[in-house]
Amino acid sequence: MTYHVAKNGAQLGQLSEEDIQQRLQRGELSADDLCWAEGMTDWQPLGACIALASSPVVVPSAFNPYAPPSANITVDRPAGSLGGHPGFWIRVAAHIIDAILMGIAGAVMGAIVGFSMAAAGNATASQIELAANLLGIVLNWLYYAFMESSSSQGTLGKKALGIVVTDLQGRRISFARATGRYFGQIVSAVTLCIGYMMCGWTERKQCLHDMMAGCLLYRKTA
Secondary structure (H helix, E strand, O other): OOEEEEEEEEEEEEHHHHHHHHHHHOOOOOOEEEEEOOOOOEEEEEEHHHHOOOOOOOHHHHHHOOOOOHHHHOOOOOOEEEOOOOHHHHHHHHHHHHHHHHHHHHHHHHHHHHHHHHHHHHOOOOHHHHHHHHHHHHHHHHHHHHHHOOOOOOOHHHHHHEEEEEEEEOOOOOOHHHHHHHHHHHHHHOOOOHHHHHHHOOOOOHHHHHHHOOOEEEEEOO
């Protein structure tokens, strides 16, 4: 079972019970830190969450002297509950959807720019091609950065497959972070695409550019 864990009012992301126990042993977490999982009505002390995971008896938070008011924790999650991290193939499917959409948009915009420059009569074919390529780069960057930093937290392809992009605490990312994640894909690509394939075996299914930008991808369960 996995839990959303918070320490000193800041979320640490979604951790497995085994990971929590290891962090408790290392002193990185304490029993008084907070956790939440789907089905729980409020945040609970970490010690109570681990106890609940091994016992069917649920201790109401009202009788727990360590449970702080829920208002002390800001849960900045996307609408609906967050599930696990999407793997390699579902991310490929989302990318294909986005590539098709951006290919259509880029072709239309490129044709408009090309016809406009040709009509002006002062541009060569190579200049028109260069302008179209630069326009494609800018359109792709703005599409990914704006959509992933917006309230939807994902491109149209990701939304279609129920995927959202967050920071390491499960929160909405900024435009600057989304920009870093987008251009970080260059590094994932030049490593013979190993940077992309890393989401198939890393603990939280992160690609190299996700790690560079400090981002996580989640599946929405509702």
